[in-house]
Amino acid sequence: MFEFTPTDWQAMELSARVAITATLLSLPFGFAAAxxxxxxxxxxxxxxxxxxxxxxxxxxVVVGYLLLLLLGRNGWLGGMLNEFGIQIIFTWKAAVLxxxxxxxxxxxxxIRIGMEGVDRQLIQASRTxxxxxxxxxxxxxxxxxxxxxxxxxxxxxxxxxxxxxxTIIIAGNIPGVTQTxxxxxxxxxxxxxxxxxxxxxxxxxxxxxxxxxxxxxxxxKRFGREQSR
Amino acid sequence: MKLEVSLRKQLGxxxxxxxxxxxxxxxxxxxxxxxxxxxxxxxxxxxxxxxHGSIRIDGDTLFDSAxxxxxxxxxxxxxxxxQHAHLFPHLGVRRNLLYGYRRIPASxxxxxxxxxxxxxxxxxxxxxxxxxLSGGERQRVALGRxxxxxxxxxxxxxPLTGLDEKLKYQIIPYLQKVFAxxxxxLLLISHSLNEMRLLTGQVLEFAGGNYIGQTSAEELARxxxxxxxxxxxxxxxxxxxxxxxxxxxxxxGDQEIVLSxxxxxxxGMFELSSKDITLxxxxxxxxxxxxxxxxxxxxxxxxxxxxGVELDCGGRxxxxxxxxxxxxxxxxxxxSEIIAVIKASAFRRLY
Numbered sequence: 128m129f130e131f132t133p134t135d136w137q138a139m140e141l142s143a144r145v146a147i148t149a150t151l152l153s154l155p156f157g158f159a160a161a162x163x164x165x166x167x168x169x170x171x172x173x174x175x176x177x178x179x180x181x182x183x184x185x186x187x188v189v190v191g192y193l194l195l196l197l198l199g200r201n202g203w204l205g206g207m208l209n210e211f212g213i214q215i216i217f218t219w220k221a222a223v224l225x226x227x228x229x230x231x232x233x234x235x236x237x238i239r240i241g242m243e244g245v246d247r248q249l250i251q252a253s254r255t256x257x258x259x260x261x262x263x264x265x266x267x268x269x270x271x272x273x274x275x276x277x278x279x280x281x282x283x284x285x286x287x288x289x290x291x292x293x294t295i296i297i298a299g300n301i302p303g304v305t306q307t308x309x310x311x312x313x314x315x316x317x318x319x320x321x322x323x324x325x326x327x328x329x330x331x332x333x334x335x336x337x338x339x340x341x342x343x344x345x346x347x348k349r350f351g352r353e354q355s356r
Numbered sequence: 357m358k359l360e361v362s363l364r365k366q367l368g369x370x371x372x373x374x375x376x377x378x379x380x381x382x383x384x385x386x387x388x389x390x391x392x393x394x395x396x397x398x399x400x401x402x403x404x405x406x407x408h409g410s411i412r413i414d415g416d417t418l419f420d421s422a423x424x425x426x427x428x429x430x431x432x433x434x435x436x437x438x439q440h441a442h443l444f445p446h447l448g449v450r451r452n453l454l455y456g457y458r459r460i461p462a463s464x465x466x467x468x469x470x471x472x473x474x475x476x477x478x479x480x481x482x483x484x485x486x487x488x489l490s491g492g493e494r495q496r497v498a499l500g501r502x503x504x505x506x507x508x509x510x511x512x513x514x515p516l517t518g519l520d521e522k523l524k525y526q527i528i529p530y531l532q533k534v535f536a537x538x539x540x541x542l543l544l545i546s547h548s549l550n551e552m553r554l555l556t557g558q559v560l561e562f563a564g565g566n567y568i569g570q571t572s573a574e575e576l577a578r579x580x581x582x583x584x585x586x587x588x589x590x591x592x593x594x595x596x597x598x599x600x601x602x603x604x605x606x607x608x609g610d611q612e613i614v615l616s617x618x619x620x621x622x623x624g625m626f627e628l629s630s631k632d633i634t635l636x637x638x639x640x641x642x643x644x645x646x647x648x649x650x651x652x653x654x655x656x657x658x659x660x661x662x663x664g665v666e667l668d669c670g671g672r673x674x675x676x677x678x679x680x681x682x683x684x685x686x687x688x689x690x691x692s693e694i695i696a697v698i699k700a701s702a703f704r705r706l707y
């Protein structure tokens with residue numbers, strides 16, 4: 128079989144760590160964004176909606192470059208963070224950030240569909256029973272859109288595992304530090320004789336993605352059963 | 357409870373104008389569909405914001421556009437029983453029931469959950485899933501859930517409309533029981549005259565988005581007699597049935613009424629159309645009808661081309677209808693003695 132090098136193992140470990148962190152960090156924001164889009168009467172809602180969905184249609188390279196401009200040493204946010212001794216670009220945190228931005232629209236879309244399916248009259252019933260809006264959010268809306276939350280989270284996780292374009296720009300391709308599976312595959316394909324290892328990592332990617340999808344399906348099903356119980 | 361309302365709300369082409377002051381514990385809002393009943397319910401509960409006006413209950417201001425007051429629904433303490441129950445599908449019956457109860461301060465928990473569960477007969481349902489409940493059971497759970505939030509007023513928004521005729525009359529006794537037992541004021545929104553008469557006293561009448569005036573369910577029923585095909589519906593609470601020759605003999609005050617559509621329950625509610633009561637000047641020697649009641653005419657009232665005759669049968673009230681000519685022939689006038697003849701099959705059991 129294939130002999131993975133320590134850097135390959137590091138790439139796998141890093142991919143998982145980046146995808147998990149990005150997904151978990153995005154969940155509360157995704158939930159809040161979906162709530163605002165569905166239930167609030169925000170001015171400029173269309174613009175807000177557009178901004179959230181932009182990374183879905185922009186080339187990831189563009190997203191990466193914009194993030195680099197923002198977070199780079201001379202960037203507006205990067206300069207500020209630098210004063211506190213925090214550096215993001217060219218660390219694994221940058222890979223997390225890239226995944227978060229690129230996967231966010233998928234997460235929000237999924238949660239939003241779930242929330243739109245929540246009967247408004249259940250929300251009204253909860254309010255007249257004495258629940259303030261935030262109570263209703265956690266006792267009615269969250270449990271009833273939980274399925275879509277799970278579906279969105281696994282979609283985003285899978286997307287994060289495959290993130291390449293934005294990552295290579297703001298995190299770079301540093302073996303053992305920021306090199307995730309897709310970046311490692313990219314390295315192997317541009318190295319003479321690396322085809323076999325590239326293929327092996329591709330297989331790992333496929334297996335991981337498949338595992339996520341199956342896990343997600345099971346979770347959603349189980350959740351659905353509990354809902355109807 | 358005193359309810360002072362002055363509201364304006366425009367929804368597309370629909371305009372609601374409601375200005376009324378009313379005091380009572382059992383109020384009704386009556387009107388055809390599209391008359392603004394539901395809009396009024398949403399405005400009172402705080403689920404819809406009025407364009408301007410004010411809402412006060414027992415002197416407390418819930419909404420006042422001039423003073424910029426608009427309490428959110430959870431602080432108005434107005435409970436709502438919706439037409440389609442709207443139980444939370446992710447919670448079981450018990451947690452649905454206690455949803456509001458857990459959200460009010462202990463000092464305001466005036467109703468003991470166990471008492472309410474007993475009155476509504478919800479004990480066997482507590483561990484069930486809400487999706488497995490029948491329509492009537494759902495509505496009972498919804499009613500219990502709203503009552504346990506201990507509101508100062510409960511709005512019932514056509515709570516029986518989705519149920520079939522038989523179920524509807526199974527729920528009404530529960531409604532009467534809980535509102536009597538737990539003394540919570542109610543405002544029933546409905547277009548069913550029978551529901552109004554069984555559950556409310558004063559009625560606010562709406563038509564085309566406008567408040568028409570205050571009346572009573574009884575008054576509405578009498579007014580409707582002139583136009584309705586079925587006449588005025590007498591509602592009779594009959595007690596202690598006894599089986600006799602395949603018919604049921606019920607006690608009604610100090611009289612006895614014989615009817616065919618009885619049941620074993622000790623107390624039953626029956627309807628009887630004013631058209632099915634025939635009036636005789638003298639006691640007939642024999643008739644095929646099984647009931648011949650001695651009555652005294654209390655009052656005559658006109659409705660369309662018919663004349664309603666309010667009768668006093670040993671302290672109980674009955675309304676019959678006749679045409680103008682019959683008034684003359686029978687010499688009907690307040691105080692005259694008369695015999696009301698009713699067939700045993702004319703009664704219909706409601707519950």
